[in-house]
Amino acid sequence: MIPETSPSDHDHDHDHAHDDHAPVVEGRPGYYDMMETAVRELFIEKGLITAGDIRRQIEVLDSRSPALGAAVVAKAWTDAAFRSRLLENGRRACEELGISFYDDTDLIVLENTETVHNLIVCTLCSCYPRPVLGLPPDWYKLKPYRSRAVVEPRKVLAEFGTVIPEDVEIRVSDSTATVRFLVLPCRPEGTDGWSEDRLASLVTRDAMIGVIPVTLPQEASR
Amino acid sequence: MSIPDFVTRLPNDIGGLDAGPFQRVEHPLEPWEKRCHALADVLDLRKVINTEEKRKGVEALGEGLIAKLPYYERWIVTFANIAFTKHFFTPTELADKMTEVEARFTGELA
Amino acid sequence: MATVFERVVTATGEKPAFAPGDRVKVGTRSPIGHYRVPQYLRGQTGEVLKVIEPSLIDNEEEGYGRNAGNRRHYYRISVPMPSLWPGYEGSPRDELQIEVYETWLERAA
Numbered sequence: 001m002i003p004e005t006s007p008s009d010h011d012h013d014h015d016h017a018h019d020d021h022a023p024v025v026e027g028r029p030g031y032y033d034m035m036e037t038a039v040r041e042l043f044i045e046k047g048l049i050t051a052g053d054i055r056r057q058i059e060v061l062d063s064r065s066p067a068l069g070a071a072v073v074a075k076a077w078t079d080a081a082f083r084s085r086l087l088e089n090g091r092r093a094c095e096e097l098g099i100s101f102y103d104d105t106d107l108i109v110l111e112n113t114e115t116v117h118n119l120i121v122c123t124l125c126s127c128y129p130r131p132v133l134g135l136p137p138d139w140y141k142l143k144p145y146r147s148r149a150v151v152e153p154r155k156v157l158a159e160f161g162t163v164i165p166e167d168v169e170i171r172v173s174d175s176t177a178t179v180r181f182l183v184l185p186c187r188p189e190g191t192d193g194w195s196e197d198r199l200a201s202l203v204t205r206d207a208m209i210g211v212i213p214v215t216l217p218q219e220a221s222r
Numbered sequence: 223m224s225i226p227d228f229v230t231r232l233p234n235d236i237g238g239l240d241a242g243p244f245q246r247v248e249h250p251l252e253p254w255e256k257r258c259h260a261l262a263d264v265l266d267l268r269k270v271i272n273t274e275e276k277r278k279g280v281e282a283l284g285e286g287l288i289a290k291l292p293y294y295e296r297w298i299v300t301f302a303n304i305a306f307t308k309h310f311f312t313p314t315e316l317a318d319k320m321t322e323v324e325a326r327f328t329g330e331l332a
Numbered sequence: 333m334a335t336v337f338e339r340v341v342t343a344t345g346e347k348p349a350f351a352p353g354d355r356v357k358v359g360t361r362s363p364i365g366h367y368r369v370p371q372y373l374r375g376q377t378g379e380v381l382k383v384i385e386p387s388l389i390d391n392e393e394e395g396y397g398r399n400a401g402n403r404r405h406y407y408r409i410s411v412p413m414p415s416l417w418p419g420y421e422g423s424p425r426d427e428l429q430i431e432v433y434e435t436w437l438e439r440a441a
Binding site for chain 2: 029032037048049054057058104142144145148150159160
């Protein structure tokens with residue numbers, strides 16, 4: 001069998017920010033697609049895992065998205081007691097709401113304030129708060145973001161259109177093992193009296209990674 | 223004592239190294255990519271191949287392959303390599319299974 | 333006079349060696365094999381922010397397929413950006429926060 005997505009098909013080199021996924025070939029599944037099926041079926045045949053395990057885990061993954069994180073943030077903005085529990089122990093506070101930590105990770109919630117801006121990265125691989133945000137975007141897993149976020153966070157933020165004043169301290173958190181991070185962004189002004197649902201609709205995945213602030217729709221389009 | 227960086231630095235240990243500008247690329251996962259992610263989670267959950275073994279296995283692909291293979295392609299190749307090392311199945315079993323999988327599709331399309 | 337409770341002796345490594353506020357230095361050693369302490373952090377001095385509980389399996393062992401084994405105390409530390417990166421552009425108060433196992437830390441002045 002000839003690999004349909006052999007390395008030579010891509011012009012990838014290490015410094016180039018490619019899409020990080022293979023082009024889709026119509027009809028027959030690609031080489032790695034078939035390898036995934038074969039590897040999975042062998043693990044199942046050997047009795048090491050079950051097909052039910054996989055089906056269940058796909059449902060788990062499908063149930064996790066930035067909507068969960070946004071709801072957590074909105075609750076923290078409107079419920080001071082929850083906010084302090086969330087900052088004290090992120091995982092326990094999320095579990096309180098029914099968000100399970102299936103991957104056995106811990107969660108530290110980092111609060112942005114008028115004087116502190118947090119940014120999260122995983123320089124060594126792609127650690128990410130999957131239980132509350134779902135799977136990370138490609139750019140988070142690619143070399144440019146991982147290499148640069150720890151050494152020139154202000155430049156990286158500027159490339160997202162986020163300019164942090166000099167007098168605001170930047171804290172970059174690099175994830176290396178079992179602890180994951182979620183940024184609690186600043187609540188935008190002009191949202192007094194808003195419901196949790198309405199507030200949650202403002203909170204984006206990128207704001208919870210710390211690369212952009214949460215803004216009101218009219219601000220974003222200005 | 224100076225130790226050559228290429229011996230001691232893992233290929234994915236790139237924090238602070240030179241890198242070009244980034245693009246805000248993202249794509250919805252292909253079905254097989256999502257299945258591969260679920261497989262990784264289940265292998266860790268059942269402690270067949272834990273997450274740290276997977277990380278180590280990806281590093282073991284070396285800089286060349288890491289650069290050439292996209293994300294989930296690295297994972298599935300790594301799982302196969304670790305499965306051989308831990309005697310879960312052999313390269314021949316995988317080759318035979320892949321032929322079988324391919325036949326399902328060529329059969330369908332014929 | 334110490335109470336019976338106060339006279340309890342803990343085993344080697346049972347209690348964390350460092351506490352929040354302690355100054356610590358990250359090891360400069362360069363092993364081959366699997367690690368999760370980025371090269372840029374080696375030899376750096378920082379401050380312990382938090383002890384991550386409970387202690388965890390050493391990920392340098394876990395990487396080789398051990399699902400049980402030595403559990404290590406694990407710390408969140410902060411390091412000032414300007415000391416990590418010569419010529420760092422930004423506020424002198426910018427910092428990096430990262431988790432490191434006790435095996436990689438020593439007490440700093």
